[in-house]
Amino acid sequence: MNKTILLNNRPNGKPQESDFKFTNEDTPEVTSGEVLLKTRYVSVDPYMRGRMSDADSYVEPFQLQKPINSGIIAEVIESKNDSFSKGDFVSGMLDWKEYQTNNGNELLKVDADKAPLSAYLGILGMTGLTAYFGLTKIGNPQKGETIVVSGAAGAVGTIVGQIGKILSCRVVGIAGTDEKGEMLKSKFGFDAAINYNTTEDMTKAIADAAPNGVDVYYDNVGGTISDSVHANINRFGRIVVCGAISLYNSTSIPTGPRVEPFLIKKSVLMQGFIIGNYADKFPEGMDKLSQWLKAEKLNFSETIVEGFDNIPNAFLDLFEGKNKGKMIVKV
Amino acid sequence: MNKTILLNNRPNGKPQESDFKFTNEDTPEVTSGEVLLKTRYVSVDPYMRGRMSDADSYVEPFQLQKPINSGIIAEVIESKNDSFSKGDFVSGMLDWKEYQTNNGNELLKVDADKAPLSAYLGILGMTGLTAYFGLTKIGNPQKGETIVVSGAAGAVGTIVGQIGKILSCRVVGIAGTDEKGEMLKSKFGFDAAINYNTTEDMTKAIADAAPNGVDVYYDNVGGTISDSVHANINRFGRIVVCGAISLYNSTSIPTGPRVEPFLIKKSVLMQGFIIGNYADKFPEGMDKLSQWLKAEKLNFSETIVEGFDNIPNAFLDLFEGKNKGKMIVKV
Structure with a gap:
């Protein structure tokens, strides 16, 4: 018995449970050069909504009736590959299966002694790198400038805000509950937080929280929240267009x-990016993030859901803002 | 008698003749350190629409019941300033008056032997610099790439296209008549031209004219024309946001x-700019443009309207696309 999750339908608008299908496969045989992996932690991320559609995109769409894949931390439980031993933990883009074989070519060994395994899907994984490169290479914040982050309580947002503080900026976070706002200030050191669900005049609220205007806007959400940040942008402002979760489920052109x-x-710059653009600089980013983590300058937040069967629901919950920080499923 | 043109009303939507008022002033007396100037050529430009409104902008709005100003080439007819002699020609931001005095601090001498005087308002003035810096510093076109220019038959557009050809790119221009399109190809060397007034499916027309996609979009117009270019943009494309003439007269938020x-x-970049951002690099730009002009690599096009009284109408005609190349009034 090897549970597997397939894409059952391409969603129209908001994804639903029925877009996913559970099947059982036989546990695969390991052939020479391969490892047998047991899935331990599964990353669910907003960008995956794009892959559920059949549209032209920067990543291949998921195939109907085939396993979905995402960032996964797995344990090597059998190895016929000299580079890996039984008991190793690895990270990679892997299928939503309890067990799978892999040739190891695109797997990265991770060290459970240096950081909790789940951190390699978050702050020491694509999430941390996305925050680091988007903010430093596009936003290019200077000491004393003001950074506004939308989706601030999400996986990327919490890291962006902390890097902003390390770089001596004023950091304002936008999130959807007062509880998240409190967390941003107390746990992650944000200077101010705005609850977009209870604030009537967002443009004014941002003006109040950013009295010198907005120099860098790290945008994870798009839509009307972004409109109100744009209204406060300074001359020579930089808008880091990382995500647009508010638009992903739209059934018409937003x-x-x-x-x-x-x-x-x-004279404002808007720059979209995907983390793969910085692949040749990943070692620089990993070094910085590891240093800051070790020096206790970076905190991280995870919402961990338990159980393989809950992977689809954890993904769906992203669009309800139910996560604080990185959403991860522990299998 | 010294005719002067004042801003009479702030326009609501499209500017009208009644937004301008003609008055007669006495010809001013020249005091020590000053020159007396006679207006010879007046530049009218789309960006001036913004200055007619009272909105927060990068340039000061025009004042109601005060003279409008723009780029002007004037003749020194009397001088009490050691830097200027009677008979010199100068360029500067000057009032819409037949005669005016000036302390000379922000005037630039121009050489009528090197180029026709009107060229200093166009290809060797702000227009040429706007094309040069926007295209090279933001668009950063590489040999063999495809550049699309909107407002291609306008003052900036014709120069952008020619610089694109000098830099060995494929250049596609978008303009409003077949006649303009022919001119872009025959006079300015564009590879293809699209008439947005007669083309039903602009997105497809751009795809046909740019079979390898669009690497650089030099945008002078904004609006639906730009939407159809955006739909054809390549990965790592650069959008030079120079102007948005299609939006300037909008009475609601477009x-x-x-x-x-x-x-x-x-992973696309959009960057807005004004030419003042590059002020410290103007000599570099002037050098390049003069060299290319001398080497006959750059052609230029002017629509010259005669008579001081026609300045407001020449400005209004910009919004009807009546100009080919730089719109200039000869006084």
């Missing part, structure tokens, strides 16, 4: 105020 | 498809 007038008026 | 999804999916 519309909003055109950006060209303020881009010209304020 | 809306359109949100850009974040394609910015992320294709």
Whole structure:
């Protein structure tokens, strides 16, 4: 018995449980050069919504009736590959299966003694690197500048805000509950937090929280929240376009105020990116994040859901904002 | 008698003749350190629409019941300033007056023997510099890439396209008549031209004209024309946001498809700018443009309207696309 989760339908709008299908396969045989992996931690991430559609994108869409894949930490339980031993932990883009074989070519060994295993899906994985490169290479914040982060209580947002503080900036977070806002300030050192669900005039609230205007906007959400940040952007401002979770489930083309007038008026940069663009600089990013983590300058937050069967629901909960920090399923 | 043109009303939507008022002033007396200037050529430019409104902007709004100003080439007809002699020609931001005095601090002498005087308002002035810096510093086109220019038959657009050809790119221009399109190809060396007024499916037309996709989009217009270019942008594309003439007269906040999804999916950069940002590099730009002009690698196009009284109408005609190349009034 080897539980596997397939893509059953391409969602129209918000994904649902019925878009996923559970099947049972036989546990695979390990052939020469391969390892047998047992899934331990599964990352669920907003960008995966894009892969559920059949649209032209920067990553291949998931195939209908085939296993979904994502970032996974697995344990090597049998090895016929000289590079890996039984008991090793590895990280990689792997299928949503309890057990699978792999040739090891794209697996990375991770050290359970240096950090909790789940951290390699978050702060020491793609999430941390996304925060680090987007903020430093595109946002390029200077000492004393003001950074606003949307989706601030999410996996990337909490790290962006902390790096902003390490770089001596004022950091304002936008999140969806007062509890998240409190966490941003107490646990992650944000200077201010705004609850977009209870704030009537977001443009004014951002102006109040960023009295010198917004120099860097690290955007994880898009939509009307971003409109109110754009209204407060400073001359020569930089907008890091990392994600647009508020738009991903839209069934029509999302519309909003055109950006060209303020881009010209304020000489503003907007730059979209995916983390793969920085692949040749990953070692630099990992070094920085590990140093800061070791020096206790970085805190991290995880929402850990238990059980293989709960993977689809953990993914669906992302779109309800139910996670604080990185959403991970422990198998 | 010294005719002067004042801002009479702040326009609501499209500017009208009644937004301008003609008055007569006495010809001013020249005091020590000053020059008396006679206006010879007046530049009218789309960006001036912004200055007619009272909104927060990067340049001061025009004052109601005060003279409007713009780029002007004037002749020194009397001088009490050691730096200037009677008969010199100068360029500067000057008032819409037949005669005016000036302390000379921000005037630039121009050489009527090196280029026609009007060129100093166009290809050897702010227009040429706007094309040069926007394209090279933001668009950063590489040999063999495809550049699309909107407002291609306008003052900036014709120069952008030619610089693109000098840099060995494929250049596609978007303009509003077949006649303009022919001019882009025959006079300015564009590889292809698209008439947005007669093309039903702009997205497809751009795809056909740019079979390898769009690497650099030099945008002078904004709006739905830009939407169709965005739909064809390549991974790592660069959008130079220079102008948005299609949006300037809008009486409500212009809306359109949100850009974040394609910015992320294709890792695209959008950068707004004004030419003043590059002030410290103007000599570099002037050198390049003069060299290319001398080597006959750059052609330029002007629509010259005659008569001081026609300045407001020449400005209004910009919004009807009546100009080819730089719109200039000869006084």
